[in-house]
Amino acid sequence: MNKKTLILTLAMIFTLVATTAFAPQTAYAQSGGGSGTLKANGDGLAGIRGSGDVSISGSGILWIRDHAGDAVINVSGGRNRREGENGWVRYSGFNGEASVSGSQITVALSGFGIDLEATGTGKFVLRGSGSYTVEKDGITVLNGVWTEEAQVFSIP
Amino acid sequence: MKNWIIAMLSLSLLLSGCARVNKRNENPPAEQSAISVPVAESVEEIQPEPAAPDFASMSFVEKNSLYMQLLNENMDAGLDTFAAEDAYQRSLEASLSSDNEKADRALEEAILILMNQ
Numbered sequence: 046m047n048k049k050t051l052i053l054t055l056a057m058i059f060t061l062v063a064t065t066a067f068a069p070q071t072a073y074a075q076s077g078g079g080s081g082t083l084k085a086n087g088d089g090l091a092g093i094r095g096s097g098d099v100s101i102s103g104s105g106i107l108w109i110r111d112h113a114g115d116a117v118i119n120v121s122g123g124r125n126r127r128e129g130e131n132g133w134v135r136y137s138g139f140n141g142e143a144s145v146s147g148s149q150i151t152v153a154l155s156g157f158g159i160d161l162e163a164t165g166t167g168k169f170v171l172r173g174s175g176s177y178t179v180e181k182d183g184i185t186v187l188n189g190v191w192t193e194e195a196q197v198f199s200i201p
Numbered sequence: 202m203k204n205w206i207i208a209m210l211s212l213s214l215l216l217s218g219c220a221r222v223n224k225r226n227e228n229p230p231a232e233q234s235a236i237s238v239p240v241a242e243s244v245e246e247i248q249p250e251p252a253a254p255d256f257a258s259m260s261f262v263e264k265n266s267l268y269m270q271l272l273n274e275n276m277d278a279g280l281d282t283f284a285a286e287d288a289y290q291r292s293l294e295a296s297l298s299s300d301n302e303k304a305d306r307a308l309e310e311a312i313l314i315l316m317n318q
Contacts, residue, residue, distance in 0.1 A: 089262050092297050105269060108293060125276065129290050137272060137286070153293060155265055170297050173262045193261055195296040195304060 087175010
């Protein structure tokens, strides 16, 4: 191996190590497993599905879906409760807070002043304007802002 | 000489007549505008439908806000909002699957349903 080839090889290894080390955290979050805590606040749409405990407050339209039939649901501030297709329950004119626990739940709030905290495993979508953090074992493993386009992230 | 004068007068009369006919044919817009007046009046009498919002220039939060405002208004007016809410549910489900195109389409559909009630 001549000197030129050696320098080229070292440069390639360095580039590979650097891109791996500084890769966006979302890649880690989307492939992770276990249990974490999501905290998010903003305006638009916040939705989460999975297993665990969800607390959400704000004003708008609240949507809850209990896939397994074991959810414990507490809602205060829901004006019009309606049952929709596919097992959805929606609360129009919602202005208050809700807590939902279960093994297969989906909770979403569309509106303003959304404050969401969820602990467990699952996936979440945040659309509009706001910010969020995901912690696992006391360490922030993911943070960012809500986007105009919906993106699905995983709680690691 | 007399014949020449008569021939010249006849020719000039003929030419001026042709010019008048030609001028009349060149001015039909005046007659058309006179006809179009009643048509314009009848268009004004038709009640226009509410103009669709310019969705392309609106953000998701703006569209979402418009939907909720219309939903509240229509609910307060006692209108049946089930169709719009079902459309919005499709939008929500699409958003949760990050299918943005479908989500936007269903949200816009929900808004239009409420606007046309």
